[in-house]
Amino acid sequence: MAKIKTVQNTASVNQYIASLADEHKRKDGRKIVKLMRLATQDKPMMWGDKIVGCGKHHYTYADGKPGEICNVGFAPRARSFAFYLANFPGRDKLLAKLGKHKFSGGCLHISKLEDVDEKVLETIIKKAYLHGLKSGA
Secondary structure (H helix, E strand, O other), X not given: OOOOOOOEEOOOHHHHHHOOOOHHHHHHHHHHHHHHHHHHOOOOEEEOOOEEEEOOEEEEOOOOOEEEEOXXXXXXXXXXXXXXXXXXXXXXXXXXXXXOOXXXXXXXXXXXXXXXXXXXXXXXXXXXXXXXXXXXX
8 A cells, every 4th residue: 555645744834925926926825824813722733734724633444444644724826725624514605605615625725815705704614623523534
């Protein structure tokens, strides 16, 4: 079995955000890190080399082996920020209030923070985080 690359590590979240080539991504990335810390009351950590996440979510693969990933997280991608969030009751209603976004492949995609209501995003992150704690952390 291949070694899992997306594991929590001690790399600096601030250094990772500072290394982003696009200034707009750096600015929004810093805001998202603060928003995640506020929403979760947890310290954002690096998961692999490109995902910033809070908390731990434990799960079991189909073959019975255990796995672990961040409870909530985001990754700055070329066209958007991809948010990794658990599905929780009421998520669709909040997404309807969020603003300009896409939802595909189980991920919430936001091009830039100014396109969305940051308070709604904070609520989505908080509810996903708490739901993840209940369902398998």
